[in-house]
Amino acid sequence: GLLASYHCDEASGSILVNATGGTNGTLFNSPVWTASPIVYSGNALSIDGIDDQVTVPHPISGDFTLEYLMKTSATGINGSQWFHGSGIIDAEVGGQTYDWGTSLLGSRLAFGIGGPGIDRTAISTIDVNTGNWVHVAVSWRQSTGEVKMYIDGVDQGSFSPTSTQPRSAPTRIVFGSLQTNSRFYTGAIDEVRIWNVVRTQAEIQADMNKELKPATATSLLAYYTFDQGLPAGTNPGLNTIYDLKGNNNGVLNNFALTGTSSNYIAQNNALITLPLQWLKFTAYQVQATRQVKLEWTTGAELNTKDFLVQHSINSTDWNNIAVLPSAGINTGQAQYSFVHKEPALSANYYRILQRDIDNRTSYSPVQLVNLKAAREGLVIINPRVNTGILQLRLAEAASISIFNTTGHLMKQLQFNAGTQVINVHQFPKGIYVLSNGMEAKKFFVE
Numbered sequence: 356g357l358l359a360s361y362h363c364d365e366a367s368g369s370i371l372v373n374a375t376g377g378t379n380g381t382l383f384n385s386p387v388w389t390a391s392p393i394v395y396s397g398n399a400l401s402i403d404g405i406d407d408q409v410t411v412p413h414p415i416s417g418d419f420t421l422e423y424l425m426k427t428s429a430t431g432i433n434g435s436q437w438f439h440g441s442g443i444i445d446a447e448v449g450g451q452t453y454d455w456g457t458s459l460l461g462s463r464l465a466f467g468i469g470g471p472g473i474d475r476t477a478i479s480t481i482d483v484n485t486g487n488w489v490h491v492a493v494s495w496r497q498s499t500g501e502v503k504m505y506i507d508g509v510d511q512g513s514f515s516p517t518s519t520q521p522r523s524a525p526t527r528i529v530f531g532s533l534q535t536n537s538r539f540y541t542g543a544i545d546e547v548r549i550w551n552v553v554r555t556q557a558e559i560q561a562d563m564n565k566e567l568k569p570a571t572a573t574s575l576l577a578y579y580t581f582d583q584g585l586p587a588g589t590n591p592g593l594n595t596i597y598d599l600k601g602n603n604n605g606v607l608n609n610f611a612l613t614g615t616s617s618n619y620i621a622q623n624n625a626l627i628t629l630p631l632q633w634l635k636f637t638a639y640q641v642q643a644t645r646q647v648k649l650e651w652t653t654g655a656e657l658n659t660k661d662f663l664v665q666h667s668i669n670s671t672d673w674n675n676i677a678v679l680p681s682a683g684i685n686t687g688q689a690q691y692s693f694v695h696k697e698p699a700l701s702a703n704y705y706r707i708l709q710r711d712i713d714n715r716t717s718y719s720p721v722q723l724v725n726l727k728a729a730r731e732g733l734v735i736i737n738p739r740v741n742t743g744i745l746q747l748r749l750a751e752a753a754s755i756s757i758f759n760t761t762g763h764l765m766k767q768l769q770f771n772a773g774t775q776v777i778n779v780h781q782f783p784k785g786i787y788v789l790s791n792g793m794e795a796k797k798f799f800v801e
Contacts, residue, residue: 399619407532412605421547423443432461443530475515477502546566591613656681663677664705666695666698738798
């Protein structure tokens with residue numbers, strides 16, 4: 356298990372706290388405390404309007420809903436189509452093809468669906484460059500070509516049907532400009548969500564002012580919160596934008612990553628945040644045993660009380676099998692582990708229920724381990740030896756030691772995996788213990 360973990364979050368003094376509860380460290384010769392970039396805060400992303408952009412994979416084809424928060428007081432480029440404006444989140448391709456995108460068109464939000472000869476753009480009825488945080492939701496239904504737009508949850512009206520062909524182009528989505536690397540947006544974005552369904556107005560209104568629990572958000576394809584780094588701090592190297600739902604991580608391009616622009620900044624303080632960030636959760640069978648080990652990593656633990664480990668054999672009925680206390684307030688990463696010693700010899704589903712001190716909760720993703728009966732690492736084939744030859748079987752290569760009942764080492768040999776024999780002719784009659792370093796088995800010499 357973990358013996359020592361030093362987060363270096365003290366910020367002052369000469370003691371380095373061991374987060375496992377073990378022996379603390381001592382600082383010598385007056386080293387200087389400095390801000391760490393490994394921080395998970397409530398952040399948004401500031402885009403400078405010059406050359407900043409984020410690129411992420413394009414995960415959609417059919418029905419979709421795109422949601423995000425934006426904040427700008429700039430006026431976008433004017434025109435009649437979305438690709439005339441300043442690209443906010445965009446998948447436009449030059450020429451006529453089945454693309455789409457959103458932009459700031461003057462002072463309004465524009466959402467376009469492309470197709471050969473039928474590019475169509477929906478434009479909001481209200482200004483979105485108010486200098487305040489504005490929630491945007493746009494959707495497209497493939498079967499009818501229906502387009503919907505909501506600004507702060509308010510329906511922006513009916514728009515002409517569009518192409519019904521799949522959104523096959525391009526291979527990436529760009530935040531901060533048109534996908535064609537032009538017409539850059541000046542402002543901030545946050546809480547970018549891509550769904551593979553057309554969400555209803557009620558669903559959009561219910562979630563628009565709070566962070567999501569991605570593990571329980573069905574139909575969510577990608578989710579970007581920009582919560583790594585120090586807001587308006589110095590964040591060199593933090594160029595990866597993490598998709599909290601799947602594997603569609605993005606890349607920051609041309610960001611300064613220092614100061615109040617072209618960097619991570621403080622998010623909307625009215626946004627209802629989750630108690631922590633789930634960074635990683637894995638479950639796997641421990642080799643040569645029937646045990647399952649769970650490991651998880653969190654970020655930005657502020658008010659977390661504990662973690663409830665839950666187990667199911669059908670992914671429907673869950674049982675609590677352990678409670679682990681939180682590491683406490685932590686703006687960096689915290690790591691946890693638990694070993695389930697008696698799982699089912701079949702499907703085993705695991706999830707972690709995080710509980711906050713004010714009774715808010717969040718779930719980790721669910722992990723499945725199909726447990727197979729583990730081979731014994733060490734088997735004595737003839738535990739009563741009357742021929743002078745001991746036979747054993749090893750699941751893997753090992754160093755074998757034989758001890759008498761007083762603990763005296765009688766013999767030590769190195770073997771490969773498989774069936775092996777040991778000559779014990781010279782051993783006096785009696786009981787002996789054979790060990791491979793992990794297991795110990797008794798045998799009797801007659």
